[in-house]
Amino acid sequence: MRPPSSVIAGNSISIGTTGSAAATFYLIGPASSIKRSVDLGKDIPIVANNIQSAGNYVAIVCASSCTSSEFFVSAAQPSSLTLLVHPSRAPVAQKDVISAVALNFDEFHNLAMTPAGVDFHLSAQGVPPISRAVESKGGISWFRMSSGKSAGPLQVVASIDGVSTRRVVEEVASDPCNLRIKGQRTAKSISVETDPIRDCAGNPVPDGTVVTFTARDGDQVSTVDAPVKKDVARAEIDAKGPVTISAASGVVMGNELRMSGQ
Amino acid sequence: MINNRHYRRIKRSFQVAIAAALFSFVATIHAADSVPQVTLDVAKAGPRAVESLTARSVVRDYKLAWMNLSHALESNSTVPLSGLFDGTAKAWLSSAVDDQQRTGLTRRYLNQSHRLEAVFYAPEGDVMELHDTAEYDLQISDGSKTIHNEHATVHYVVLMTPGADRWVVRQLQAVPNF
Numbered sequence: 001m002r003p004p005s006s007v008i009a010g011n012s013i014s015i016g017t018t019g020s021a022a023a024t025f026y027l028i029g030p031a032s033s034i035k036r037s038v039d040l041g042k043d044i045p046i047v048a049n050n051i052q053s054a055g056n057y058v059a060i061v062c063a064s065s066c067t068s069s070e071f072f073v074s075a076a077q078p079s080s081l082t083l084l085v086h087p088s089r090a091p092v093a094q095k096d097v098i099s100a101v102a103l104n105f106d107e108f109h110n111l112a113m114t115p116a117g118v119d120f121h122l123s124a125q126g127v128p129p130i131s132r133a134v135e136s137k138g139g140i141s142w143f144r145m146s147s148g149k150s151a152g153p154l155q156v157v158a159s160i161d162g163v164s165t166r167r168v169v170e171e172v173a174s175d176p177c178n179l180r181i182k183g184q185r186t187a188k189s190i191s192v193e194t195d196p197i198r199d200c201a202g203n204p205v206p207d208g209t210v211v212t213f214t215a216r217d218g219d220q221v222s223t224v225d226a227p228v229k230k231d232v233a234r235a236e237i238d239a240k241g242p243v244t245i246s247a248a249s250g251v252v253m254g255n256e257l258r259m260s261g262q
Numbered sequence: 263m264i265n266n267r268h269y270r271r272i273k274r275s276f277q278v279a280i281a282a283a284l285f286s287f288v289a290t291i292h293a294a295d296s297v298p299q300v301t302l303d304v305a306k307a308g309p310r311a312v313e314s315l316t317a318r319s320v321v322r323d324y325k326l327a328w329m330n331l332s333h334a335l336e337s338n339s340t341v342p343l344s345g346l347f348d349g350t351a352k353a354w355l356s357s358a359v360d361d362q363q364r365t366g367l368t369r370r371y372l373n374q375s376h377r378l379e380a381v382f383y384a385p386e387g388d389v390m391e392l393h394d395t396a397e398y399d400l401q402i403s404d405g406s407k408t409i410h411n412e413h414a415t416v417h418y419v420v421l422m423t424p425g426a427d428r429w430v431v432r433q434l435q436a437v438p439n440f
Binding site: 024026028029030031032033034035053054055056058060062066068072074075084086087099101103109110111113137138139140142144 | 309355362364389402409410
């Protein structure tokens, strides 16, 4: 038997044979097994869809005895990219917080391992787009990058030979940078609220970020957790005597507010 | 009479002992044949370092995966392919089993040893590429007739991803060399 020396997935081939007897031909591949009657001395045609999976194939011919020959099928050109991007939400201004991994596959889901240039294109509103070319190794290319300074969607597009795949990372505000509170007495309680809360790059922190207000009246301490809504967190604190109120969110402490008694 | 009965009892005990020993011997041989030897080198893995616990899990699950692969292709059943194979690897192996059922072929992978080398571990740990230099005795049969028997050394590129409690083989692709 004379199988071709190199075979690309999804291409039909023919295997030459010698002899003149009737025989049984077998082709054992990673995803298939073929068995058919053949006449030795004639070429054995193998149709394309029997050799779509990359890997090693064993061709066997049995007449009075069995002989075998092996060949490899390689992946075809990349026609799809699997793109893994993490995280889906990234805080702004964080070093090397975003990573992207692209895997090259051909149309038959074979990992295309021939080195190829993969272009990563990153774009976000208000900043110039960034492109980075990475050569794949073993079918894989990857890169890591820092998040931008503005909150908003960051598009990550990986492309190879006209094929592209897109993912979106939502860049969100980092931890609050400054926390300032103000308050006033009402008839029954003290109403406190923060100034608009932003991270150190000036991005408003997301709604739902929790601010903890703490009121101290001598030895008595009471706390209220309040979520940020439209940049501001608000709380009502029941206290009739003089109290000192402070606020904290994450690791950031705000100013202290001293309120006199009613 | 008593001597004769005593003799028969001893003879039966001896036969049972021989049978048990033979069964144990056969079971040992079968176990040696079917349990692959797997080693893993993580020295070149990157960009993420492979923790020792992760390395142990990969070795455990890759070994089990090959046991199941071997069992599936020997018994022509797709049942062993559930759990440790997914994606393309599972689709290919299932297709191979289906074809074997249709053609009456079976494959046996005996005396397996796998030298694994982790060559890529994604920054977030969600995919690992490994190179496996596998050695085994491959036996292909058509019904009861063995049509191919060889000691093979095959290079596989393997993609594994972590599941809830195991590492799953998603791609198992033989290449001529690394």
